[in-house]
Amino acid sequence: MTKDVYVLGIETSCDETAAAIVKNGTEIVSNVVASQIESHKRFGGVVPEIASRHHVEQMTIVLEETFAKAKLDWEMIDAIAVTQGPGLVGALLVGVNTAKGLAFAKQKPLVGVHHIAGHIYANRLKQEFAFPLLALVVSGGHTELIVMKSHSDYEVIGETRDDAAGEAYDKVARVLDLPYPGGPQIDRLAAVGEETIDFPRAWLEADSFDFSFSGLKSSVINTIHNAKQRGEQLKKADIAASFQASVVDVLTEKTFRAAQQFNVQQVIVSGGVAANKGLRKRMQTIFQGTGISLLIPPLDLCTDNAAMIAAAGTVAFEQGKRSGWDLNAHPSLLLS
Amino acid sequence: MYVLAIDTSNQSLGVALLEGDRLIAHLTTNIAKNHSERLMPAINQLMEEIQLTPDELEKIIVAKGPGSYTGVRIGLSTAKSMAWALDIPIIGVSSLEVLAWQGRFFHGYVCPFFDARRGMVYTGLYRWKNDRMVSVEPDINILMDEWLTKLTAYQEDILFLSPDIETYQTAILQKMGGRAVIPDGPFGIANASHLAWAGMHKQAESVHHLTPSYLRLAEAEAKWIKKQKECQENG
Ligand SMILES: [Zn+2]
Numbered sequence: 001m002t003k004d005v006y007v008l009g010i011e012t013s014c015d016e017t018a019a020a021i022v023k024n025g026t027e028i029v030s031n032v033v034a035s036q037i038e039s040h041k042r043f044g045g046v047v048p049e050i051a052s053r054h055h056v057e058q059m060t061i062v063l064e065e066t067f068a069k070a071k072l073d074w075e076m077i078d079a080i081a082v083t084q085g086p087g088l089v090g091a092l093l094v095g096v097n098t099a100k101g102l103a104f105a106k107q108k109p110l111v112g113v114h115h116i117a118g119h120i121y122a123n124r125l126k127q128e129f130a131f132p133l134l135a136l137v138v139s140g141g142h143t144e145l146i147v148m149k150s151h152s153d154y155e156v157i158g159e160t161r162d163d164a165a166g167e168a169y170d171k172v173a174r175v176l177d178l179p180y181p182g183g184p185q186i187d188r189l190a191a192v193g194e195e196t197i198d199f200p201r202a203w204l205e206a207d208s209f210d211f212s213f214s215g216l217k218s219s220v221i222n223t224i225h226n227a228k229q230r231g232e233q234l235k236k237a238d239i240a241a242s243f244q245a246s247v248v249d250v251l252t253e254k255t256f257r258a259a260q261q262f263n264v265q266q267v268i269v270s271g272g273v274a275a276n277k278g279l280r281k282r283m284q285t286i287f288q289g290t291g292i293s294l295l296i297p298p299l300d301l302c303t304d305n306a307a308m309i310a311a312a313g314t315v316a317f318e319q320g321k322r323s324g325w326d327l328n329a330h331p332s333l334l335l336s
Numbered sequence: 337m338y339v340l341a342i343d344t345s346n347q348s349l350g351v352a353l354l355e356g357d358r359l360i361a362h363l364t365t366n367i368a369k370n371h372s373e374r375l376m377p378a379i380n381q382l383m384e385e386i387q388l389t390p391d392e393l394e395k396i397i398v399a400k401g402p403g404s405y406t407g408v409r410i411g412l413s414t415a416k417s418m419a420w421a422l423d424i425p426i427i428g429v430s431s432l433e434v435l436a437w438q439g440r441f442f443h444g445y446v447c448p449f450f451d452a453r454r455g456m457v458y459t460g461l462y463r464w465k466n467d468r469m470v471s472v473e474p475d476i477n478i479l480m481d482e483w484l485t486k487l488t489a490y491q492e493d494i495l496f497l498s499p500d501i502e503t504y505q506t507a508i509l510q511k512m513g514g515r516a517v518i519p520d521g522p523f524g525i526a527n528a529s530h531l532a533w534a535g536m537h538k539q540a541e542s543v544h545h546l547t548p549s550y551l552r553l554a555e556a557e558a559k560w561i562k563k564q565k566e567c568q569e570n571g
Contacts, residue, residue: 101417325376
């Protein structure tokens with residue numbers, strides 16, 4: 001019998017201070033997330049310096065809770081995985097230096113993990129991967145399509161050329177005067193609104209898997225502005241429904257096309273926007289009966305957490321990947 | 337008993353190791369390079385050289401600012417996680433107090449400061465008394481001009497220590513005249529062995545509660561508070 005592998009994960013790339021312990025890369029032992037949403041709400045978005053300040057205040061508290069919930073001690077931990085990037089540099093630095101401090105103090109192997117790899121591996125905490133697979137990672141910072149032929153092998157086949165999908169959600173929410181964070185608010189309104197406005201869909205070149213959401217965002221803003229000048233009052237719910245329809249159309253269509261072209265067995269949707277009910281529903285409909293299995297993690301694993309970092313880190317650790325004591329934060333780290 | 341001291345709060349990076357109250361290793365660099373990449377290799381190098389393993393550490397002392405926000409957090413994240421994992425006491429010391437220790441044998445007041453840009457400084461007033469570096473005026477983020485005016489009330493000589501001394505040398509001499517003592521050489525650069533000594537005589541803190549001493553709100557927060565005040569006054 002082979003020994004179980006326990007990895008401690010740490011994630012501080014944006015506004016969640018998180019730590020988790022994962023067994024064999026597939027099973028959550030404990031998973032603690034301290035969200036800062038309340039602190040950033042009054043600013044209408046994440047303020048990097050405030051995020052960094054919270055991380056340094058919360059980090060050891062979150063770690064203590066992670067170990068207490070796991071009911072296991074340091075002897076059991078085989079490695080420490082930490083988000084190295086991409087993300088907010090000041091925020092990442094707290095996690096990276098915490099991980100180094102722990103790894104050095106306890107003389108444990110250290111593994112730097114790419115945040116997007118984490119989002120993909122969040123799914124492995126629910127179901128084993130079947131290669132080749134296609135991952136759509138969609139959040140406030142990312143919109144990427146990635147093909148994986150084996151573990152830790154990432155080929156980015158499409159990405160956003162301007163705004164991330166989640167960013168477009170936040171901006172449209174702001175124009176609609178919806179409270180922060182705007183994504184869930186638009187999703188909620190879209191469910192009761194009607195698709196009355198035909199907003200553009202950015203398909204780009206026929207064979208492209210890239211995305212673009214800035215045109216859509218401008219179109220929404222102009223539509224609201226023009227209606228206001230004419231003295232018309234558009235229903236917020238209808239704007240939300242029409243906007244969301246455009247985003248979801250492009251995301252599902254491109255994902256579906258890529259899945260067929262690359263002949264994948266599995267499609268994974270993850271990242272904060274994967275919590276969107278409209279997107280989840282459309283993805284389920286489009287892949288039904290295709291023989292391609294669709295994986296969308298439960299809501300708490302869509303948003304940033306450290307279990308996903310531990311999960312991705314476990315695979316990298318088992319493949320022999322190690323980071324040195326000079327490990328640093330990389331705000332624009334590439335997935336490779 | 338081994339004590340590790342860490343200072344990455346400003347441009348200089350310092351690591352020191354004590355055995356009891358004896359200094360056994362000490363490293364300072366004063367270059368504009370990344371602390372995050374260099375701190376742990378520096379600790380590792382010193383500990384390897386004296387063949388010390390982390391579980392032999394019994395206390396960690398860290399410079400908690402003021403200084404570079406990011407620098408302070410690199411030091412605190414490292415020190416706090418090590419202390420927590422090893423379950424040993426942690427002590428935070430003002431980065432200004434550490435610098436003031438360079439004036440340990442000065443008869444008079446010691447004024448350490450760091451440039452905080454736009455004419456502002458992080459500073460405080462200290463004096464050696466009863467075998468301790470005592471804070472006379474608490475650490476503050478203030479306009480240098482305003483601070484110097486305040487210092488003119490003190491009758492004795494004042495020793496100014498700072499890595500940014502050149503920026504303010506003329507202003508200091510203008511305001512303080514002959515009572516200002518400004519040394520050249522290495523005295524404006526913090527020394528981690530002083531940090532270790534300063535911390536040795538302080539009470540340990542709860543690792544969870546030890547937070548950076550920024551002495552300044554995040555810019556967004558300061559603006560927000562200002563706006564709230566204006567709204568209150570107008571409405
Ligand atoms: Zn994320």
